[in-house]
Amino acid sequence: MIFNIPFIAVAALILIGLYAVIFKRNLIKMVIGITLIESGVNLFLITLGYREGSIAPIYTSSPGGIMALPVPQALTLTSIVIGVAVLALMLSLVIHIYRHYGTLDVRKIGGPEE
Amino acid sequence: MNVADLIDLLLQHSPALIVAVPLLGAFITPLISRLNDKVRNVFVILTLGLTASLVFLLASDVFTGNIHTYIFGSQDLALPVVRILFEVDAMSAFMAIISVILSLVAVIYSWSFMKENTGLDKYYTLILLMTAGMLGMELTGDLFNFFVFLEITSISSAALVAFWTNKAKSVEAGFKYIVISTIGALFILFSIALFYGQYNALNMAMIASAMQYTFLDKIALVLLIAALAMKAGVVPMHMWLPDAYSKAPSSVTLILVGATQASLYGVFRVCFTIYGGAINLSSISIGWILVILGIITMLLGVAMAIIQTDFKRLIAFSAVAEIGYMLLGIGTGLVVMLNPEMTATGLAAMKGGIFHIMNDALDVGLLFLVAGAIYYATKETSLNKLGGLARNMKYTTVFFIIGLLAVSGMPPMNGFASKLLIYESTYQLNPILSIIAILSSIMLLAVFVKVFHSAFLGPALPKFENVKEVPKSMLIAMGTIATIIIIFGLFPEIIVNSIVEPAANALINYGDYVREVIPSFTGGV
Numbered sequence: 001m002i003f004n005i006p007f008i009a010v011a012a013l014i015l016i017g018l019y020a021v022i023f024k025r026n027l028i029k030m031v032i033g034i035t036l037i038e039s040g041v042n043l044f045l046i047t048l049g050y051r052e053g054s055i056a057p058i059y060t061s062s063p064g065g066i067m068a069l070p071v072p073q074a075l076t077l078t079s080i081v082i083g084v085a086v087l088a089l090m091l092s093l094v095i096h097i098y099r100h101y102g103t104l105d106v107r108k109i110g111g112p113e114e
Numbered sequence: 115m116n117v118a119d120l121i122d123l124l125l126q127h128s129p130a131l132i133v134a135v136p137l138l139g140a141f142i143t144p145l146i147s148r149l150n151d152k153v154r155n156v157f158v159i160l161t162l163g164l165t166a167s168l169v170f171l172l173a174s175d176v177f178t179g180n181i182h183t184y185i186f187g188s189q190d191l192a193l194p195v196v197r198i199l200f201e202v203d204a205m206s207a208f209m210a211i212i213s214v215i216l217s218l219v220a221v222i223y224s225w226s227f228m229k230e231n232t233g234l235d236k237y238y239t240l241i242l243l244m245t246a247g248m249l250g251m252e253l254t255g256d257l258f259n260f261f262v263f264l265e266i267t268s269i270s271s272a273a274l275v276a277f278w279t280n281k282a283k284s285v286e287a288g289f290k291y292i293v294i295s296t297i298g299a300l301f302i303l304f305s306i307a308l309f310y311g312q313y314n315a316l317n318m319a320m321i322a323s324a325m326q327y328t329f330l331d332k333i334a335l336v337l338l339i340a341a342l343a344m345k346a347g348v349v350p351m352h353m354w355l356p357d358a359y360s361k362a363p364s365s366v367t368l369i370l371v372g373a374t375q376a377s378l379y380g381v382f383r384v385c386f387t388i389y390g391g392a393i394n395l396s397s398i399s400i401g402w403i404l405v406i407l408g409i410i411t412m413l414l415g416v417a418m419a420i421i422q423t424d425f426k427r428l429i430a431f432s433a434v435a436e437i438g439y440m441l442l443g444i445g446t447g448l449v450v451m452l453n454p455e456m457t458a459t460g461l462a463a464m465k466g467g468i469f470h471i472m473n474d475a476l477d478v479g480l481l482f483l484v485a486g487a488i489y490y491a492t493k494e495t496s497l498n499k500l501g502g503l504a505r506n507m508k509y510t511t512v513f514f515i516i517g518l519l520a521v522s523g524m525p526p527m528n529g530f531a532s533k534l535l536i537y538e539s540t541y542q543l544n545p546i547l548s549i550i551a552i553l554s555s556i557m558l559l560a561v562f563v564k565v566f567h568s569a570f571l572g573p574a575l576p577k578f579e580n581v582k583e584v585p586k587s588m589l590i591a592m593g594t595i596a597t598i599i600i601i602f603g604l605f606p607e608i609i610v611n612s613i614v615e616p617a618a619n620a621l622i623n624y625g626d627y628v629r630e631v632i633p634s635f636t637g638g639v
Contacts, residue, residue: 014304021297027289034296041304048311072310075258079303082265086296089269093276093289100282109286 013040147235201255268295359430364486390624404445412438443467466535531606
């Protein structure tokens with residue numbers, strides 16, 4: 001692979017995601033940050049299993065040559081499914097928060113105990 | 115087929131069944147809910163009762179020294195093929211017992227406590243899912259599987275924390291919890307990828323036997339401990355815990371205590387098993403990190419508990435403090451593990467730390483249930499507005515006194531037994547540690563005496579004139595826990611010898627855990 005670009009992309013995705021979660025004031029942007037971290041980790045898993053010039057690991061009609069490792073792909077699929085569930089839950093909670101406070105700005109949410 | 119054969123068969127398949135029963139039950143619950151509410155409640159209690167009996171069956175065998183493995187996929191252990199293992203040693207069984215007891219009590223408590231809410235079919239489904247997730251985390255022998263169960267637990271518990279969606283604060287606490295959990299879980303997934311890239315394995319025992327303690331492994335260790343400690347509510351990563359504990363329904367809080375401890379179990383599994391061999395190289399530093407985290411957690415938890423005016427939030431901060439004791443005990447064990455002169459101290463510290471996991475679950479759980487009972491009766495959680503409740507709620511008052519004495523480690527209760535073990539052993543490591551631990555306990559006592567005074571004593575308030583004792587199911591739930599607390603407090607030796615010591619030994623002799631999967635492994639004797 002050229003200059004380990006996938007790994008650089010992994011680091012960039014995770015760092016941008018962390019930045020968004022920590023510094024952004026908007027709840028939706030925080031959620032986007034989390035999905036960015038998730039994409040970074042998924043990309044990392046996929047990259048670990050990939051070898052240059054390898055083909056998809058389908059054993060029955062293989063033309064020969066090296067195959068990509070299927071386990072990380074299975075892990076990634078699982079992780080994506082979990083990610084969708086988490087994303088749906090987070091967004092539904094954001095909707096509820098918006099109903100209560102009328103804003104998505106973290107600085108205006110909260111306040112005194114009811 | 116006679117009964118003995120059936121029990122053998124059940125025992126053999128129990129690791130899978132323990133997770134499968136609540137998982138299947140969770141998805142049948144909404145269907146049964148259409149019939150009748152009572153039938154559904156009975157069904158949920160029976161499902162958890164069946165799970166509990168399976169856990170006890172498995173535990174009774176595991177505590178005699180057998181390690182159970184259950185293989186999904188290829189049966190040949192020598193083949194490095196893809197498969198998922200459940201591996202149950204004494205520590206896993208110990209944690210599974212705690213989780214299943216908490217879930218069962220919480221469901222019995224919910225019968226009356228949640229009666230007036232709508233959407234209870236979803237509530238019970240989520241509770242069963244959460245139980246399945248916790249048990250899966252504790253029984254699995256596969257790191258990726260651990261991640262999946264961790265996410266199942268986080269998603270269902272975040273939804274449960276935000277169950278009262280009409281309250282803005284509950285939804286906020288739920289959102290905080292899911293954000294923290296997801297980021298933690300993604301770090302765990304990242305470190306799993308680091309392991310997989312190096313050792314081509316996901317199995318904990320296989321990784322432990324191949325562990326080289328390279329630079330990447332150190333990164334993975336930091337990520338794993340940070341993420342799991344964040345989920346366990348260790349200071350300085352505890353900010354979600356008081357919100358989640360205090361805003362969730364009390365029955366859910368009880369199970370959340372179990373979920374927190376399942377994450378703590380993850381910390382121990384990582385430190386002792388996966389890095390069991392490598393930790394020999396640097397055990398001092400990692401053990402000391404756990405000890406220092408424990409001390410900070412303890413002090414900050416108590417200090418924050420003193421200034422709270424909300425009943426449940428106060429208990430939540432004391433729960434943070436209690437986590438400190440477990441870390442202190444286990445960390446001390448890790449520090450002195452390699453010093454041959456202090457083997458007895460190390461074992462005592464480990465026993466204290468592990469015993470305290472169970473005691474904390476019971477003590478803090480009981481206090482949360484009492485807080486829930488007071489909320490149920492008065493619709494009030496602010497300590498400034500409560501008062502004179504001992505007149506109307508006799509049984510609840512007694513349960514609160516039991517919880518108060520237990521959580522602050524007073525002699526007749528179980529908290530004393532485990533805290534004494536921790537004080538004694540940490541004193542031999544460094545007297546200052548045990549002084550801080552004792553000081554925190556005294557401050558906890560002060561905190562709860564204040565609560566007792568302001569909520570239960572004092573003049574009868576006119577607005578609470580019509581307050582009645584809570585319904586039977588809640589009293590049964592609190593009574594069950596209170597009975598266990600007193601029994602443990604009166605006969606700590608039996609519990610320590612029969613279940614705590616095997617669990618401590620299972621953590622220390624991690625080689626047995628690895629050898630169950632990799633017979634040629636020679637380390638960890």
